[in-house]
Structure formats: C-alpha cells, structure tokens
Amino acid sequence: MKKTLMMSAACIFGATMASAQTVGFSQIGSESGWRAAETTLTRQQAEERGIDLRFSDAQQRQENQIAAIRTFVAQGVDAILLAPVVATGWDSVLEEASQADIPVVLLDRQVDAPDDLYLTAVGSDLVHEGEVAGEWLVNEVGDSECRVVELQGTTGSSPAIDRAQGFRNAIEGAENIEIVRSQTGDFTRTGGKEVMESFLQAESGNEICALYAHNDDMALGAIQAINEAGMNPGEDILIVSIDAVPDIFQAMAAGDANATVELTPNMAGPAFDALEAYWADGTEPEKFIQTESQLYTQDDDPQAEYEARKDLGY
Amino acid sequence: MKRAFLRVLPQLLTLAALIALVTLFFPQFLSVDYQAGRLSGPVIDVLKRGAPVALLAVGMTLVIATRGIDLSVGTVMAITGAVAAWTISAGWGVGAAIILALAAGIACGVWNGCLVAIFGIQPIVATLILMTSGRGIAQLITEGRILTFTDPAFAWLGSGTLLGIPVPTILWIVAAIATVVLMRRTALGLLVEAIGINRAASALAGVNASVLLIAVYMASGLCAALAGIIATADIRGADANNAGLWLELDAILAVVIGGNSLLGGRFSVAASVLGAMIIQTIDTGILLAGFPSEYNLVIKAALVLVILVLQSPNLADHWHFVRENVRRRREPEPSPDVKS
Numbered sequence: 165m166k167k168t169l170m171m172s173a174a175c176i177f178g179a180t181m182a183s184a185q186t187v188g189f190s191q192i193g194s195e196s197g198w199r200a201a202e203t204t205l206t207r208q209q210a211e212e213r214g215i216d217l218r219f220s221d222a223q224q225r226q227e228n229q230i231a232a233i234r235t236f237v238a239q240g241v242d243a244i245l246l247a248p249v250v251a252t253g254w255d256s257v258l259e260e261a262s263q264a265d266i267p268v269v270l271l272d273r274q275v276d277a278p279d280d281l282y283l284t285a286v287g288s289d290l291v292h293e294g295e296v297a298g299e300w301l302v303n304e305v306g307d308s309e310c311r312v313v314e315l316q317g318t319t320g321s322s323p324a325i326d327r328a329q330g331f332r333n334a335i336e337g338a339e340n341i342e343i344v345r346s347q348t349g350d351f352t353r354t355g356g357k358e359v360m361e362s363f364l365q366a367e368s369g370n371e372i373c374a375l376y377a378h379n380d381d382m383a384l385g386a387i388q389a390i391n392e393a394g395m396n397p398g399e400d401i402l403i404v405s406i407d408a409v410p411d412i413f414q415a416m417a418a419g420d421a422n423a424t425v426e427l428t429p430n431m432a433g434p435a436f437d438a439l440e441a442y443w444a445d446g447t448e449p450e451k452f453i454q455t456e457s458q459l460y461t462q463d464d465d466p467q468a469e470y471e472a473r474k475d476l477g478y
Numbered sequence: 479m480k481r482a483f484l485r486v487l488p489q490l491l492t493l494a495a496l497i498a499l500v501t502l503f504f505p506q507f508l509s510v511d512y513q514a515g516r517l518s519g520p521v522i523d524v525l526k527r528g529a530p531v532a533l534l535a536v537g538m539t540l541v542i543a544t545r546g547i548d549l550s551v552g553t554v555m556a557i558t559g560a561v562a563a564w565t566i567s568a569g570w571g572v573g574a575a576i577i578l579a580l581a582a583g584i585a586c587g588v589w590n591g592c593l594v595a596i597f598g599i600q601p602i603v604a605t606l607i608l609m610t611s612g613r614g615i616a617q618l619i620t621e622g623r624i625l626t627f628t629d630p631a632f633a634w635l636g637s638g639t640l641l642g643i644p645v646p647t648i649l650w651i652v653a654a655i656a657t658v659v660l661m662r663r664t665a666l667g668l669l670v671e672a673i674g675i676n677r678a679a680s681a682l683a684g685v686n687a688s689v690l691l692i693a694v695y696m697a698s699g700l701c702a703a704l705a706g707i708i709a710t711a712d713i714r715g716a717d718a719n720n721a722g723l724w725l726e727l728d729a730i731l732a733v734v735i736g737g738n739s740l741l742g743g744r745f746s747v748a749a750s751v752l753g754a755m756i757i758q759t760i761d762t763g764i765l766l767a768g769f770p771s772e773y774n775l776v777i778k779a780a781l782v783l784v785i786l787v788l789q790s791p792n793l794a795d796h797w798h799f800v801r802e803n804v805r806r807r808r809e810p811e812p813s814p815d816v817k818s
Contacts, residue, residue: 195719197623319771348771352720353624353713358527362765365520366504381624385713392637394514411626478623 188236200477294330356382500763528758529646534729537698545742553612555722559710583703591692636711674742
C-alpha cells in the first residue's frame with residue numbers, strides 16, 4: 165500500500181517536472197524604474213505560465229551576466245532570457261549556450277553577434293515610438309498652426325536620436341507644424357523643468373502650441389515649469405511624451421498632460437510566446453519581435469492605468 | 479571694504495562680459511517682469527537655477543581653503559533629497575523633513591571629516607568613497623524609484639517666492655552672507671586659512687586643526703543638504719539617480735573661477751558664489767541662445783577655458799600692471815594703508 169502511494173506520488177511529481185520549463189533570466193540591474201518594472205513583469209509572466217524562472221541581477225556588469233549564463237547552461241535550463249548590458253563581447257558565451265541547445269532570447273537591447281547564436285530579440289522600435297507621438301499631434305491640431313518645442317534625451321544616446329527622427333518623420337507632411345526649439349533635458353525631471361523655463365523665456369510673446377518630450381520624466385518637469393509660469397499645461401500647451409510611466413498617467417488624469425506612447429516593460433510576454441511555440445514544435449520566430457508602441461490619451465482612463473502600474477516597481 | 483571689492487573685481491568683470499555676450503545672442507536677457515506676485519526673466523532664472531551650485535560652492539570654498547576637496551557633495555544632495563522626500567511621504571511633516579535632511583547632510587560631513595582629520599586619508603580619496611557609495615544609499619531610501627510628494631509647503635522651498643524673489647535665491651544669498659560674516663567677523667576664517675597653508679604649524683600654534691577640519695566638512699555637508707532640499711522641492715520628487723549628478727565638479731569649478739587656489743590658504747566666498755553665477759549664466763545663456771544641444775558642452779568648455787586663461791597666474795602680472803596704472807591715475811597720492 166505504502167509502496168503504491170509513493171509510486172503514484174513519484175509519478176505526479178515526475179509529470180509536473182516534465183511540464184514545468186525552467187528559464188534563466190540575466191537582468192542588467194535595477195538602474196531605472198522601467199528596468200525594475202521589466203523584472204516584476206517577467207516574474208509575473210513566468211508565474212502565470214507556470215514557468216520556473218531563475219533570476220540573476222548583474223548589477224550593470226557584463227562579467228556577471230556571462231557568469232550567470234554559464235551557470236544557467238551548467239544547470240541545463242530550457243531557455244535563457246538576456247537583457248544585455250552592452251552590445252559587444254557575447255559571441256563565445258552565446259556559442260556555449262547554442263552548443264548546449266539552449267535557446268537564448270534577447271530582451272530590450274540588441275547584441276553585435278551573428279544572429280544564429282540567439283533565437284530572437286524582443287524590443288521596441290524607438291523610431292516608431294517617435295512616429296506614434298508625432299502622428300497623434302498631427303491629428304490633434306488638424307489644420308491650425310502649431311509651434312512645437314522639443315525636449316530631447318541625452319545628446320547622442322540612441323533613444324534621443326531615434327525618437328527625434330521618428331517625430332520628424334511623422335510631421336514631415338504637415339506644413340502647419342514646426343519645431344521651433346529643441347534642446348536636451350538629459351531625460352531627467354530637473355533637466356526638463358530648467359530647459360522648459362528657458363523655452364518659455366525665449367518664446368515669450370510667441371505662442372508655444374505643443375511640447376514633445378523624449379521621455380515622461382522631462383515632460384513632468386516641464387509641466388511644473390509651465391504651471392509656475394502661470395499657464396495651463398495640457399490646454400495652453402499640448403504635451404506628448406514617451407515611456408508611459410505611472411506618474412504621467414496621474415498628470416493626464418489631472419488634465420496636465422495629453423498623450424504618452426508606451427515603451428512596454430512587458431518584453432517577457434512576447435519572449436515566452438516565442439519560446440512556447442519553439443518548445444512545442446520547433447517553430448523559429450522572426451529574428452526581431454517588435455513590441456507594440458501603444459498610445460494613451462486622456463480618454464483612456466488614466467487613473468485606472470496609474471493604479472495598474474504603480475506597483476510594478478517603476 | 480575696498481580690498482574686498484578689488485578681490486572680486488575680476489569675477490564681476492567676467493560676469494559683466496558674459497552678460498554682454500549672452501545679450502548679443504538673446505537681446506531680452508536683462509528684461510525682468512513682475513507678474514502674479516513673482517519676478518520673472520532670464521536673470522531671475524539664473525539666480526534661481528544657480529542656487530544648488532552656489533550653495534555647494536560656499537561649502538566647497540571652506541573645504542578647499544583647508545587644502546582639501548569634497549567630491550561627495552553631489553551625492554550628499556541625492557541622499558538628503560531622498561531623506562526629505564521619504565520623511566514627507568511617511569507623513570512626518572515639513573519641519574521634520576528639513577531637520578532630518580540637514581542632519582543627514584551634517585552626518586555625511588562628519589563621516590568625510592573624520593576620514594580626513596582623524597584617519598589622515600587624502601581628502602580626494604576620502605570623499606570619493608561617499609561619492610560612489612552615496613547614490614546607493616539614496617536609492618535604498620527611495621527604493622530605486624523617483625519618490626514624489628505633493629506637499630505645497632515643502633515645494634515652496636524649491637519653486638516658491640518671497641516678496642517676488644524665488645526662495646532658492648534667498649537661501650543661497652543668506653547662506654553666503656552668513657558664512658562670510660562667520661568667517662570674517664570672527665577669527666574662524668583666519669584659522670581655516672592657517673590650516674590650509676600649514677596644518678602642522680597651525681596645530682603647533684594652538685589651533686585645534688582636527689576639530690576645525692571636521693567642522694569644515696560638516697559645513698560642506700550642510701550646504702549640500704540645503705542644495706539637496708532645493709533640488710528635491712523644485713521637482714517635487716527625489717531622483718536618486720540624477721539629483722546633483724556631477725554638480726561637485728561645477729562647484730569646484732565655481733571655486734576656481736572665484737580665484738581660490740586648490741592648494742588652500744586664502745579664500746573668498748563671495749568670489750566663489752560669483753563663480754557659480756558665471757557658470758549658471760553660461761548654462762542659461764546657451765539654452766536661451768537656441769544652439770543645437772550638441773554644442774552645449776563645447777561652448778561651455780570654451781568659455782570656461784577663456785575665463786581661466788584670463789585669470790591664470792602668468793597673466794596676472796600683466797593685469798596687475800594695468801590695475802596699478804589705473805589706480806595711480808585715479809589716486810595721485812597712494813594712501814599708506816593700501817598695500818598691493
């Protein structure tokens with residue numbers, strides 16, 4: 165009797181073992197709220213799908229990430245998620261994973277390595293984000309004249325270059341929209357506020373119709389500057405930004421901001437989708453899976469969006 | 479009084495030349511409006527935005543006068559800002575937030591001061607420890623996110639006005655004047671200079687150098703705490719990653735533009751805060767002139783280079799000669815108490 169019980173217990177245990185896949189996740193660190201939210205969402209997604217997630221925080225160091233991947237390979241995990249801290253220097257460790265037949269999915273950032281060394285990369289198209297923001301403004305202002313000021317990201321960084329390019333692509337055909345001032349706010353609230361103050365001084369007398377900020381934090385700083393100058397952000401000056409962090413939804417609920425384009429921290433969802441298809445019948449996904457750049461406006465119940473995001477670790 | 483004026487004359491001339499230069503590119507630079515109970519205009523922005531660097535420069539001047547340097551002030555801003563925002567979101571009120579933030583700044587100063595004065599670690603290394611580890615401490619307090627609050631009384635410290643003047647402006651001017659009075663109306667300034675010139679000799683002469691050194695780093699921490707409070711109150715949130723980032727370098731630059739020697743000794747707080755205003759005029763001027771952002775740092779570097787070359791000791795002899803000529807023309811009989 166006892167023996168049968170033990171046998172059946174072993175059977176059940178063995179069955180669950182077989183269905184639960186193990187995935188190793190080498191995360192860069194927790195340098196920004198967005199990164200923390202990505203970690204939280206990856207854990208959530210893994211739990212929902214019954215995947216056993218092994219998490220490793222590299223604290224911004226590539227050697228920690230390489231060590232983590234070697235450990236995952238030694239443990240014989242079923243797949244590896246990698247958010248690479250830098251683009252170069254991955255060839256040999258990816259080769260090791262590939263020889264062990266462990267698929268690697270890159271999250272958020274790309275690497276400079278032959279693309280047969282990894283299964284796929286999940287990420288957002290930064291140019292497309294700028295285009296979504298620009299298209300919103302084109303539709304919003306219609307035919308009326310619109311003088312736009314732009315708060316750029318850190319000079320020379322790829323988000324700053326690509327988001328500026330995308331916005332320009334979108335407004336290219338609209339003769340009535342013109343970017344009159346453009347300056348870097350270094351992606352920070354202080355930077356956004358200080359630069360917006362100077363925009364308001366420099367353009368005093370000329371109407372500014374809209375602000376395009378390369379991230380939400382600069383927009384939040386600029387909103388304060390506009391308020392302190394005695395104007396009404398969201399009405400006197402339209403405000404569109406990118407990232408969709410929780411605080412911008414609060415500003416939208418208060419009517420201070422108009423629109424934001426989401427850089428989703430849920431990179432793991434599409435990654436697990438691709439992995440599950442691969443495990444099931446060996447389907448090879450595309451080499452780049454682009455996440456959706458969804459637009460949120462004041463009509464999308466910003467308060468509810470804020471509540472949904474505030475505990476993700478932003 | 480006259481000697482004090484002559485001491486800051488190069489800085490005043492530099493500032494005037496810079497303002498003239500910025501006005502060329504942005505003609506309304508000197509216009510000031512009064513609307514809705516507050517002064518507004520580019521000059522007011524300079525006086526307000528320059529507050530953190532000016533406050534840091536006040537503390538940094540004293541530290542540099544003792545032949546030290548405090549690299550941790552930018553990080554201390556992040557720590558004190560985090561402490562203040564945390565206190566407010568915990569519901570302890572504005573008073574507690576200010577007191578705890580100032581206490582945190584002083585504690586950081588005591589840490590630096592003890593490493594320098596008691597353990598004898600080189601100041602640049604001693605303060606580098608807090609500079610690198612401090613952001614981690616600030617992130618632990620804010621749990622890695624931007625800790626926001628809506629307390630209007632605390633926000634007033636960063637973006638409010640008193641009699642139309644921005645509060646940060648009042649804070650840095652009061653802090654600078656208080657420091658000057660404390661240093662020059664008592665023997666304290668002389669003792670600080672004595673340590674900077676020769677610590678061993680001043681200790682032999684009866685100056686308690688260790689205590690004074692720790693006090694100087696505490697003053698620097700206190701100034702950084704004030705700057706951190708202003709930066710945090712300004713954006714109504716504590717950003718542990720970015721608050722005060724690299725401002726220690728601007729503060730050192732302000733002290734140097736103020737004509738103070740990094741080798742310690744004689745110092746002028748007034749010249750240092752003028753240095754801070756010179757830096758801020760450059761920053762604001764670049765923003766107003768509307769150049770593409772790729773040029774910002776190049777323009778700033780070029781202007782700073784010109785200013786420092788004009789102030790260099792090898793050129794100083796020539797300036798001295800010019801000044802003497804002017805003085806001789808104005809005062810045919812030099813009074814006996816004016817020494818060159």
